[in-house]
Amino acid sequence: MPRLEAILILGWVVAGCCPAQFSGAGALEYTRKVVEFGPRPPGSKALSELRGYLKKELRSLGWQMVEDRFTASTPLGLMAMENIMAFRRGKSGKAVVFTGHYDTKRMPGVHFVGANDGGSSTGLLLELARALRRAQSRHDVYLVFFDGEEALEHWSATDGLHGSRHLAARWQREGKLERIEALINVDMIGDRELGILRETNSSRELVSLIWGVAADLGYGSRFLAEYGAIEDDHMPFVRLGVKACDLIDFDYGPGNQYWHSEEDTMDKLSAASLEAVGRVLLETLKRLER
């Protein structure tokens, strides 16, 4: 064994095995499995089956699961929903939270499988779970898969963001929000032609940390200088004063035409895009722990 390698391995043993490595191919494969469940709107059988798969996979990767079932008030009536929450305790008493949604938009008459919108966030969080399974972190780490991000009918203050509004309120009641060092939401981050906006409702401090990491890792071209305001699952937390941000590419196909359409399919995604975002998140976690 070359000496450098021996030193590195010894270093890992001392620091706690093993450095987390995010695989874009792994995230893409997870996304493919998720998309195979078909259209997954809130309340559907497919979403419930996907939930079973997510829990099984996360448990097998060694994560502790936290129950988060709730009843959402929707234009279609009361609906049982469930956020999937994987958790690992650190020592600092603080928490870093990675979030994304796992439902797809309810579109009667349209075969909408949401490869990018709903699929990519789920696949990326699963690969993060795999990459982090043996890494030790100082802060508590939460991986949260939100139900009901999409509006059942029309986007409004009371329809859409069902899972994140529920969790923000729950954590506020439980006094947990103050412990959150950062909450990073991902959405539509699998596009082959990835360009992530500087989302203006997000914490500026967090955005500048993440953009700095992206530049250092050589992914600067995918993290744009352009600004835009997007309402997403980070908003209920932003409104309660949490340092939160949204990573989203809201330019999907010519004129955004793949968004919420039958064209949102696996062939539009790439492992390289998922890998850029995943690696930036892992490095951001490291820097948040310094």
Ligand SMILES: [Zn+2]
């Ligand atoms: Zn959507």
